[in-house]
Amino acid sequence: MIFQPTRRGLGKLAVAALMLGASPMALLAETPADTLVIADAIDDIVSLDPAEAYEFSGLDVNNNTYDGLVELDPTSGQMVPGLAESWSVAEDGMTYTFKMKAGITFGSGNPLTADDAAFSLQRAIKLNKTPSFILSQFGWTPENVDTMVTASGDTLTIKTDKAYAPTFLYNCLTSGVASIVDKADVMANEVAGDMGYEYLKNHSAGTGPYILKSFKPNEGYILEARTGHWRGDAKIPKIFMQHVPEAATQRLMLEKGDIDVARELTPTDIEGLSGNADVKMQQDVGGQVFYLAFNQKNENYKNPKLLDAMRWAIDYQGMVDTFLKGTEVVHQNFLPKGYLGALDDNPYSLDIEKAKALVAESGIANPTVTLSVRNASDRMDMAQSIQNTFGQAGIKVELKVGEGAEQLEEYRGRLHDATLQSWGPDYPDPHTNASTFAQNPDNSDEAKATGYLAWRNAYDPGELTAQTQAAVEEMDPAKRIEMYAQIQKQIRETSPFILMFQISYQTGMRGNVGNFFTGGSTDSAAYWLVTK
Amino acid sequence: MTSDRMTSTVRQIGGTALTLLVTFIGLLAVTFIISRVVPIDPVSSILGDRASAAQIAEARERLGLDQPMWQQFWIYVTQALQGDLGLSVRTREPVAAEIARYFPATLELATLATILGVVVGVPAGVLAATKPGSLYDQIVRLIGLMGYSMPVFWLGLIGLLVFYGQLGWVSGPGRLDASFQMMFEFEVTPLTGMILVDTALAGRWDMFANAFSHIILPASLLGYISMAYISRMTRSFMMNELGQEYITTARVKGMPERRVVWVHAMRNVMVPLITVVALSYASLLEGAVLTETIFAWPGLGSYITDALLVADMPAVLGGTVVVGAVFIGLNMLSDLLYRLVDPRAL
Known part of the structure; x- marks a missing residue:
């Protein structure tokens, strides 16, 4: 027989190829009734050890597997007792006493004691990983922490190196690094004196409502609920987190019902989902703020009129209404909404005529700004809008586009002229942002105080440095709030920072999912309240 | 196959293997140099904005970044040939x-x-x-x-x-x-x-x-x-x-x-x-x-x-x-x- 290709033969080949692509086993899967399936980009997880976890996704896990002495209520954001039943501060303002709740157990079954709490805080300081600075602010060092944090019976005693605002300590204790770990379990898995560091990277040892059953980086994790949790059992027995980095993919999976919750949707996806009755959207502000910063090594940026002109030459609301489409809200203060003392008034809006007049009053002829911006679509859109409106006001903007890490190096080295940046708070207390925007104890190049945004911009905030320190040491909570209001106003009106936006998270979920709390600007996601 | 042809084949395969080894080391060298000249400090980009000077210094030492580049390369090649590709800076896992x-x-x-x-x-x-x-x-x-x-x-x-x-x-x-x-x-x-x-x-x-x-x-x-x-x-x-x-x-x-x-x-x-x-x-x-x-x-x-x-x-x-x-x-x-x-x- 002579091999002779025919149209029918080719057709058969095409059908065969198609059949290969169409598995007969394909299932129209729905999520299991006892499992909440979430899609998110979780490639930021470095470790799940509370002493090291410092990224959004890792903190989400730990918020559900560990508890702290003091907690934030996910429904209201208010501070509530966690593993500590009550607490008090001595007259000197330097000694705190926490009485532990009785009858609480860890996932291992071991009972919780004050000794576990002391061990956990000591361990975080001794391991000295990145988030340890949240606790070392209280004068704790690897050498002295065993005497600064002690346990006796059901009481934990914490000492600080000087008197701070009690709310400062309590707020810091709500952060992930202050989570309480099961000392017996951790030490049973210690390797070469690492205090269970390797073990806790991918195991949980907390009192939280869930236990970590499996974690695969860049793939996902599985949490399983405990029974008899002190806060009441979780409503959904299992959490399955699937790492899905692409937003369009998440959207498709949500529409198909293969996931219950999608946490990385873009404005385009949200718009596309708007007509879908099976899906609903939830909006929550997060902690990240977007701002412009001008390096005062350039003398022009010390001119208050020019700075004021630029504040009036930004189309804040226009950006939110067009390309940002709800992923940001206008916010012109360095404390994010949700933080103690955060101002939420936004006095500036686009006013080209006013900006032009202020440029003229500044006496600077043809001002030019070189704006460093990270090569990401939302930031590029913001930068181009600013370039346009600044241009209308007579301020020429040249964009310098680069990768994030490269731009961070430039910023930390004070080598930029102006930059478009974002800042996420490190812990849920106003001092986290106040200290970086409004404090700069030594403005010299030699100080290399890269942790202070004020230093990075060669900005000497003058008396604000002392005022910010006073605020963190203020014992009267009401007075403390007033102090932060004043500091925010001054930064807003006189500093080389122009705060523009606060991030807003859009969570897509199936219609039957309820009580999904993302943690807002101060906390992480709480899965134990979710229903479906 | 005669023994002459066998020898010739072995020689050819040996020659190819040698060429490939040189290519491999060349590839290592180029990638290594590029990784060291990029204007990004791996330590600060990993440890984040709030890392203390002590944490940065500790990380630099741990990663061997304080040693001369040729020495870093030598260590890397010898370890790589033994299957040890070092620790990830981010996760600290092998x-x-x-x-x-x-x-x-x-x-x-x-x-x-x-x-x-x-x-x-x-x-x-x-x-x-x-x-x-x-x-x-x-x-x-x-x-x-x-x-x-x-x-x-x-x-x-x-x-x-x-x-x-x-x-x-x-x-x-x-x-x-x-x-x-x-x-x-x-x-x-x-x-x-x-x-x-x-x-x-x-x-x-x-x-x-x-x-x-x-x-x-x-x-x-x-x-x-x-x-x-x-x-x-x-x-x-x-x-x-x-x-x-x-x-x-x-x-x-x-x-x-x-x-x-x-x-x-x-x-x-x-x-x-x-x-x-x-x-x-x-x-x-x-x-x-x-x-x-x-x-x-x-x-x-x-x-x-x-x-x-x-x-x-x-x-x-x-x-x-x-x-x-x-x-x-x-x-x-x-x-x-x-x-x-x-x-x-x-």
Whole structure:
């Protein structure tokens, strides 16, 4: 027989190829009734050890597997007792006493004691990983922490190196690094004196409502609920987190019902989902703020009129209404909404005529700004809008586009002229942002105080440095709030920072999912309240 | 084979191996230097904005960044040759262990894609070559051209939308459904890291079926692109062979056309085709970043890209070394295969 290709033969080949692509086993899967399936980009997880976890996704896990002495209520954001039943501060303002709740157990079954709490805080300081600075602010060092944090019976005693605002300590204790770990379990898995560091990277040892059953980086994790949790059992027995980095993919999976919750949707996806009755959207502000910063090594940026002109030459609301489409809200203060003392008034809006007049009053002829911006679509859109409106006001903007890490190096080295940046708070207390925007104890190049945004911009905030320190040491909570209001106003009106936006998270979920709390600007996601 | 020819073969293979070793070290050197001259400090980009000077100094020392560059390179090469690719700056896990976790997902996907590419691409190319200019030829060329020119990102999304979203023929992104994934975690021992293989070895055919319904779409997509290349090259090689005098002779002697094409011509087409398939396979084994992203596939491409974005240079270097080793390995394998299919190569 002579091999002779025919149209029918080719057709058969095409059908065969198609059949290969169409598995007969394909299932129209729905999520299991006892499992909440979430899609998110979780490639930021470095470790799940509370002493090291410092990224959004890792903190989400730990918020559900560990508890702290003091907690934030996910429904209201208010501070509530966690593993500590009550607490008090001595007259000197330097000694705190926490009485532990009785009858609480860890996932291992071991009972919780004050000794576990002391061990956990000591361990975080001794391991000295990145988030340890949240606790070392209280004068704790690897050498002295065993005497600064002690346990006796059901009481934990914490000492600080000087008197701070009690709310400062309590707020810091709500952060992930202050989570309480099961000392017996951790030490049973210690390797070469690492205090269970390797073990806790991918195991949980907390009192939280869930236990970590499996974690695969860049793939996902599985949490399983405990029974008899002190806060009441979780409503959904299992959490399955699937790492899905692409937003369009998440959207498709949500529409198909293969996931219950999608946490990385873009404005385009949200718009596309708007007509879908099976899906609903939830909006929550997060902690990240977007701002412009001008390096005062350039003398022009010390001119208050020019700075004021630029504040009036930004189309804040226009950006939110067009390309940002709800992923940001206008916010012109360095404390994010949700933080103690955060101002939420936004006095500036686009006013080209006013900006032009202020440029003229500044006496600077043809001002030019070189704006460093990270090569990401939302930031590029913001930068181009600013370039346009600044241009209308007579301020020429040249964009310098680069990768994030490269731009961070430039910023930390004070080598930029102006930059478009974002800042996420490190812990849920106003001092986290106040200290970086409004404090700069030594403005010299030699100080290399890269942790202070004020230093990075060669900005000497003058008396604000002392005022910010006073605020963190203020014992009267009401007075403390007033102090932060004043500091925010001054930064807003006189500093080389122009705060523009606060991030807003859009969570897509199936219609039957309820009580999904993302943690807002101060906390992480709480899965134990979710229903479906 | 005479002992002379044997010696010559051994010498040739030895020469190739030496060349490949030099290539490998050259690759290491270039990647290493690039990783050290990029204007990003891996330490500060990993430790974040609030790291203290002591934490930064400790990390620099731990990573050996305080030593002269030639010394860093020497340490790296000697360790790499022993299979130690260092620790990831970001996760502080051994890079070799991390790659061992990501590579099987890529290997599984790339292998299936290449099988699809060869199974469809070679016959399609041969078909087109036997009737140049015909309708079949035009169709094969058009399909090939589409595979070449359409962005993989777009193809992937459209594929998902049609076959998963609309038709429901295949499962969605990821390697298993949520329920199967949870069963897989606790009921199957991951011997190879390739879910199809592991579930088959465990006799869990329900999971195998689910895994297959997940992998088939990304594998078909990559297989299509691979097929476009393979069919085009097969067509070209085959047309060249069919114009040779020995083919005319065979036809004049009355040999059936099928035998002329599939035995006589194909044998000579095989030699360059092995290189084409090997290169295509190797490029898929690098990890297809965009496909992996769309299909939430935890493979090597995503691993290297993520590492690059946070300036985790040991991970980037490790990934590059593995990719380099894959290319070199496949090159050697094709060299050996030439000798099998073409005695003149001996």
